[in-house]
Amino acid sequence: MNFTFTPDQVAMRKTIVDFARQELNPGAAERDRQSLFSRQLWDKCAAMHLLALPFPEQYGGDGFDFVTTVAVYHALGYACKDAGLLHALTAQLICGLQIVLFASDEQKAALLPDLAAGRLIYAQAMTEPGSGSDAFAMHTSAQKTESGYLLNGAKTMISNAPVADRVLLFAVSDSEKKAFGGISCFIVARDAAGFSAGKAMDKLGLRTLTNGELVFSDCQVPASALIGRAGQGAMLFTEAMEWERTLIPACLLGEQERILEESVRYARERRAFGQSIGEFQAVAHKLARMKMNAELGALALYSAAALKDQHKRAALETSTAKLFISESLKQAALDAVQLRGGYGYMTEYEAERELRDSIASTLYSGTSEMQLNLIARLTGV
Amino acid sequence: MDTKNAIRDFITHEMLRHALETPLGDDDQLVESGIIDSLGVMTLLSFLEERYALQISGDDLIPDNFSSISSIASLVEMRRTS
Ligand SMILES: Cc1cc2nc3c(=O)[nH]c(=O)nc-3n(C[C@H](O)[C@H](O)[C@H](O)COP(=O)(O)OP(=O)(O)OC[C@H]3O[C@@H](n4cnc5c(N)ncnc54)[C@H](O)[C@@H]3O)c2cc1C
Numbered sequence: 001m002n003f004t005f006t007p008d009q010v011a012m013r014k015t016i017v018d019f020a021r022q023e024l025n026p027g028a029a030e031r032d033r034q035s036l037f038s039r040q041l042w043d044k045c046a047a048m049h050l051l052a053l054p055f056p057e058q059y060g061g062d063g064f065d066f067v068t069t070v071a072v073y074h075a076l077g078y079a080c081k082d083a084g085l086l087h088a089l090t091a092q093l094i095c096g097l098q099i100v101l102f103a104s105d106e107q108k109a110a111l112l113p114d115l116a117a118g119r120l121i122y123a124q125a126m127t128e129p130g131s132g133s134d135a136f137a138m139h140t141s142a143q144k145t146e147s148g149y150l151l152n153g154a155k156t157m158i159s160n161a162p163v164a165d166r167v168l169l170f171a172v173s174d175s176e177k178k179a180f181g182g183i184s185c186f187i188v189a190r191d192a193a194g195f196s197a198g199k200a201m202d203k204l205g206l207r208t209l210t211n212g213e214l215v216f217s218d219c220q221v222p223a224s225a226l227i228g229r230a231g232q233g234a235m236l237f238t239e240a241m242e243w244e245r246t247l248i249p250a251c252l253l254g255e256q257e258r259i260l261e262e263s264v265r266y267a268r269e270r271r272a273f274g275q276s277i278g279e280f281q282a283v284a285h286k287l288a289r290m291k292m293n294a295e296l297g298a299l300a301l302y303s304a305a306a307l308k309d310q311h312k313r314a315a316l317e318t319s320t321a322k323l324f325i326s327e328s329l330k331q332a333a334l335d336a337v338q339l340r341g342g343y344g345y346m347t348e349y350e351a352e353r354e355l356r357d358s359i360a361s362t363l364y365s366g367t368s369e370m371q372l373n374l375i376a377r378l379t380g381v
Numbered sequence: 382m383d384t385k386n387a388i389r390d391f392i393t394h395e396m397l398r399h400a401l402e403t404p405l406g407d408d409d410q411l412v413e414s415g416i417i418d419s420l421g422v423m424t425l426l427s428f429l430e431e432r433y434a435l436q437i438s439g440d441d442l443i444p445d446n447f448s449s450i451s452s453i454a455s456l457v458e459m460r461r462t463s
Pocket of ligand 1: 158
């Protein structure tokens with residue numbers, strides 16, 4: 001067991017930290033205020049190969065292992081104060097990983113180069129107005145036709161939806177089988193007839209990420225739009241969640257480490273009753289807990305990432321990492337506001353934005369309650 | 382223990398939450414009867430991949446391959462010889 005980064009990973013992380021601070025952070029507060037997704041910053045991230053890291057070189061990727069990808073996104077989460085942009089990037093990578101794992105060679109050759117270069121933006125559409133946690137209770141249908149499939153239904157809250165050029169859509173292709181064997185995954189182009197995307201939904205946090213509705217109304221797609229085999233959707237999604245529940249927490253852990261660092265600095269500098277507030281045990285213990293959670297989160301994260309690198313099953317480990325890191329981040333962000341007193345509540349400072357951004361992390365990619373259900377089941381309860 | 386019995390044993394003791402009145406047959410429908418769902422498959426895969434030192438991914442991850450103990454055993458045999 002080796003818990004240290006390689007010299008190459010250290011160098012990559014340093015480059016990414018410098019990049020994020022110089023290129024991504026300026027204007028982050030204003031973009032949040034305006035709910036602005038910046039295509040220009042997306043392109044800059046793509047130029048830094050942030051969307052190419054884990055994909056095979058033959059398809060325009062960089063061919064890095066998953067642990068390295070996770071290490072880079074961990075550094076990005078630490079340095080980049082635009083959490084919405086980070087979420088948009090990870091949504092793209094998750095779509096790409098599903099294509100790598102399940103698409104045909106022709107589909108990989110057709111789709112991955114534009115995805116890895118960030119030329120086209122991807123969204124993954126599972127959630128519907130009537131089904132979120134109970135994802136496989138979806139109603140969007142994919143009816144087999146002579147030339148392919150006819151899609152009907154609506155998806156909601158989908159990350160990148162308002163700006164997406166391509167959507168990985170999950171739909172019921174066999175209502176008899178429904179959840180297992182009845183759901184398939186399709187790639188749908190933005191200009192497909194019968195497909196439309198709604199406006200960006202206004203949100204509490206992650207305001208630079210666009211989320212929205214997708215509507216499929218007699219949308220005809222060719223048979224070649226099917227990703228994987230017919231009926232493979234639920235397994236594809238379950239597998240994809242293991243990668244997602246590692247990659248997104250990498251960013252969340254980085255954010256938590258930044259919050260800790262800034263909170264320690266503040267606790268040392270801010271004085272009350274003739275001493276720095278960090279000397280009060282009530283404050284110091286908050287920081288100690290943040291540190292402990294960050295250390296444990298890192299262990300959970302990299303052990304899950306190492307398993308996925310070896311293409312091993314890691315439902316338990318990835319859910320544990322996602323649950324622990326997201327809940328720890330939310331608590332850290334709340335504590336960071338508390339230890340800044342009234343300043344923590346003012347939008348002029350960053351703590352309130354970090355708190356708003358952190359709240360979604362225990363909702364998306366499976367709520368905390370659903371992670372606990374899953375962990376309980378995998379523990380044999 | 383042969384492959385089918387090892388699979389039967391794992392499903393019965395590790396995946397099912399309640400005791401069965403009759404033991405699982407080789408051709409009992411696992412998916413249709415709800416004994417196996419997508420997460421269940423992942424659990425079963427962990428067991429198969431570790432026990433038989435093989436990897437099952439991509440095209441093999443289709444419900445038909447997990448519909449019964451016989452079909453799971455066939456998949457294992459196929460991957461062991463390939
Ligand atoms: C920022 C953001 C980005 C998102 N991006 C995407 C995306 O890209 N693609 C996509 O498909 N979806 C996306 N979603 C949707 C997200 O996956 C769902 O919101 C989430 O799965 C929860 O579903 P729901 O909102 O319908 O809540 P519900 O499922 O209605 O749950 C409501 C509450 O009930 C609890 N609950 C439900 N069932 C159980 C149970 N069995 N046991 C215990 N408690 C339970 C939940 O934990 C929750 O607290 C995104 C959401 C957000 C906030």
